[in-house]
Amino acid sequence: MSTQLLIYIFVLSSFALYIGIAIWARAGSTKDFYVASGGVHPIPNGMATAADWMSAASFISMAGLISFLGYDGSVYLMGWTGGYVLLALCLAPYLRKFGKFTVPDFIGDRYYSQTARTVAVVCAIFVSFTYVAGQMRGVGVVFSRFLEVDVNMGVIIGMGIVFVYAVLGGMKGITYTQVAQYCVMIFAYIVPAIFISLLITGNPIPQIGFGGTTTEGIAVLDKLDGLNQDLGFAAYTDGTKSMIDIFFITAALMVGTAGLPHVIVRFFTVPNVTDARKSAGWALFFIALLYTTAPAVGGFARINMIETINGADGAGTLYAERPEWVRNWETTGLISHNDTNGDGRMFYSGDDRNEMTIDRDIMVLANPEIADLPGWVIALVAAGGLAAALSTAAGLLLVISTSISHDLLKRNLMPNITDKQELIAARIAAAVAIGIAGYLGINPPGFVAQVVAFAFGLAASSFFPAIILGIFHKRMNKEGAVAGMIVGIVFTASYIIFFKFINPAANTPDNWFFGISPEGIGTLGMLLNFAVALVVFKFTKPAPEEVQEVVESIRYPKGVGEASAH
């Protein structure tokens, strides 16, 4: 059977599975729609959280980024997993005990203020939209390479699929589809990794093979260091970023992860506090499977890529005899060759000998082709990439529709609507959000890709301190929290906007505060948020008695029951 036919079979049957699950798990009430009635077991909830969290960026882009960044890529590995420790220890159990539907719900009720609620809603919608546009784009890229349809057509098909199961099923449909998507995604990630690890090191476990030796008897990482240095790059295990920048970027990603509304909301869907803790543990377990495999995939892919382009002897492969994967990806424009020295050979390096332009995002998708793996593995990777993008998009769309129907309409503008009307509003909001996300995916404004990376900094500098103080500082008041959130997010956003959009020429380490790049500035914004909140608190009235009692009660697990309807 041809590889192309296999790809169609794999992708179409995975779509049929998702839609089947959505029909089986339709939502009947707002509680079904928002939090799946708070009745999901911690293991499936952990899987769903993992699928929700691991986006097209994790599946498609991350290993490629690491393979180009080497040690510097560690910021993503530690940053996007370490946040779960904060979630499990400092947030999830308490937010579950609080028992509401959304993050703005918590902020608004804890700080007894509609202003705080509105600030939180605006932040949640902004963060989610920037994120979801990136997912839709990822869907388009996978479609255009593997299904040979136009990128725009790909986005529209993706929108259609998400529409069916997000609008019909709400959180309940999304949760169970995400479980299926996690299984597809992890299988698709690990299978090629095992094959390639076996080919390069003879060891089937990528995490061990990465620290093993190649068939020539050199340690994999020493070989990578050597290849990198011969070709004029920094050593693979060293990297080029300054220590302070690595520190701040890692912290911004960790704290940002713990502050992202679509991740936090997943802990409202389990029955009680004990399960919320367990669910965070399972989520990290399922995420760690992919995240510990990714650096190995990145390293192996780099060896394979350099060897197929530069040839085993390092003299360059004849362009006329270029490998199949180079031919396939040339048509997408994501890899290209410019024969500057006119010898008819390709050469990849970090200095002026370089003749290749290679997009980092193709590494994971092209990896099985580079290693010459069987057609069904390539088909599996295509289905996995789509699962990653669709599952995250659905989770984000749910946050947007909940923010509108619940936080904005029910809790703010139209408190008298019935449960049924609220559910209709939620479905309409989800449908409209899908339309807007699709539009952004087809016509990406130039800044979308960059903004996605900064969503973390914004979440870190706004939500995280307000939630932490709300739980651990009983007397913290609305004045402190609102002032902190505003100062934190305005500072972070201004710094990013200045260096990325107003004066990109100045975006060099000499001009940065203390050498902190815009990617890492969210950490400083978070510290400012805490500082401002505490200072303002000193000069204003502490939170009222009844709010302090609520805070007291969320600290103890007993008597949680179900997520309370309002």
Next chain:
Amino acid sequence: MAFESKEHAKQYWRKNLKLMGWLLAVWFIVSYGFGILLVDVLNNISLGGFKLGFWFAQQGSIFTFLVLIIVYIVGMNRIDREFNVQDD
């Protein structure tokens, strides 16, 4: 509240904070300490084909995070039972 007294509730919260504090200390030392601040020192030691600092940054820290959450779950369940506030 299922606690026998206010004093009991306070004790429960103190134990919770203590466990959390210890685990967060390990979290910080392993990721920011071993993986970033001390990476050059640790890279002089090798673990199989890995330099130790690099291993912590790309593999070890993630395994540690997982262990920390497991210890937290077990520890909190124990504290819950001690004060008789566990979920049924």
